[in-house]
């Protein structure tokens with residue numbers, strides 16, 4: 001995993017609440033056995049019509065969305081299935097952070113494990129972001145802050161261990177493997 | 191000093207802490223049982239291979255094939271190839287991975303194969319007090335046995351394979367107290383849909399739910415599994431029900447449950463698990479079981495649910511609501527009853543156990559489904575299929591005009607080619623009505639097996655109480 005320290009990007013806004021992982025990446029694309037290439041199918045049923053043509057009105061198909069690395073989404077983004085294909089598809093498309101007032105638990109965990117930054121903000125901040133699509137924002141992992149283009153800083157919760165993993169680009173498996181002795185001892189006593 | 195009163199969840203959690211959580215790092219939680227399937231495991235095995243790691247405790251992992259597998263008998267047992275190529279490749283990958291890493295696999299033709307959340311309890315592997323995980327959000331199902339069971343992502347599947355552990359922060363606890371009695375034709379499915387309608391699709395986020403109260407105690411094991419199954423649809427990390435005599439009777443004699451002295455010791459241990467009197471939950475919610483009616487969804491998430499006799503609510507100014515109704519082709523303020531139906535799906539880890547098939551067969555016996563309706567009956571496991579056939583339920587379904595299939599997830603998520611057509615309405619006993627879940631453009635109405643069978647008979651959304 002690449003270390004994640006700061007990110008400055010314009011936003012893409014998808015205001016709908018409860019965007020579930022079946023929308024992010026439909027089940028029919030889960031028959032892959034690798035992690036790569038899923039970006040092409042991200043939000044596929046919203047992006048393309050039945051004939052496979054891009055829907056010009058969908059936000060990701062608009063020219064101003066190109067290159068944006070921050071997705072601002074409605075409440076409870078990522079609910080539904082535990083498929084890690086959802087953060088894989090978002091990352092493969094080029095997103096590196098998702099901002100919402102609430103993110104589904106499993107999605108949030110999966111995102112962190114892949115270096116996709118989950119950012120929880122209050123209603124007011126979310127409202128501002130929704131009202132200013134395409135605004136430039138800055139995310140600072142060490143400080144745990146989101147800076148809006150107005151200069152306002154908003155802090156977001158990020159627990160110490162997740163912050164450590166993001167900043168160093170280390171993954172949890174290494175941390176668990178380092179605890180082999182404790183796991184051995186647990187298996188002995190139980 | 192007396193030990194402080196603890197919840198069922200507290201007890202199971204504490205018994206599996208390899209190292210407790212601190213400010214700096216999450217707890218290392220030991221996992222007793224790991225279930226894997228073909229869709230969320232390939233990339234996890236790849237990580238083991240890349241890092242040269244073995245599976246730490248292969249005997250604690252069990253593989254099955256369910257999500258992308260065919261349900262047509264000739265593709266499962268005959269000479270016909272699996273119709274979906276990429277699914278065939280996934281099934282082969284799982285077989286290869288299990289063989290290489292020494293993990294037991296209930297392969298495509300195995301007599302005990304089935305949907306991962308149906309076979310765990312059925313084989314007696316899902317037991318009170320265990321930690322159970324699977325790369326699948328409906329792992330919450332197994333909590334009905336008194337286990338702490340939750341869905342994980344593929345990276346975590348790799349963690350469990352390599353270390354038998356997960357890094358976890360302890361979630362909060364939510365007591366759902368359900369008192370009273372369910373009415374006629376009101377099932378466990380209606381209860382959980384009613385609960386989700388009440389607390390919302392994010393109502394349980396960050397929490398482990400314990401379902402409690404007289405209405406829960408009165409449920410049979412299959413029904414408890416249905417309730418816990420949909421905990422994730424309320425956003426909860428897991429759902430649990432304290433073990434009791436119903437649990438022990440269900441487990442006794444199952445193929446992989448303990449036997450003899452080991453059984454007695456296990457039951458003695460399990461009896462210490464229920465929440466102590468006076469234990470505190472982070473939140474409590476009360477539900478009146480007597481007020482629950484047969485429920486059906488009308489929108490594109492399981493929280494968009496109403497009693498089947500009610501009208502679709504109006505939410506002027508709510509754009510997401512309007513969008514969901516337009517996807518569904520339904521109108522605010524209109525009754526859901528008599529809405530035309532094209533497909534009925536009786537299946538999934540929510541409602542494809544033997545009691546579900548019996549309940550639907552009771553409605554269909556000696557009758558024919560409406561002209562133009564396609565009805566698919568997909569048992570939750572090969573064992574459920576065999577038992578249903580020994581009772582003649584397959585014949586009831588076939589005589590009614592329904593299709594009788596091999597077990598699997600099938601039309602619940604449409605990975606295997608069992609799909610609902612664009613714009614068609616499917617009354618489904620599964621758990622998710624998301625846009626496109628059952629096929630691009632498909633419109634899903636979630637309901638109980640009894641309601642689904644009633645709808646199949648009339649070809650329209652039908653209150654099962656009207657057929658009593």
Ligand code: SF4
Nearest residue numbers: 328538539599602603
């Ligand atoms: S039946 Fe549906 S919900 Fe259950 S495991 Fe299969 S796909 Fe998931």
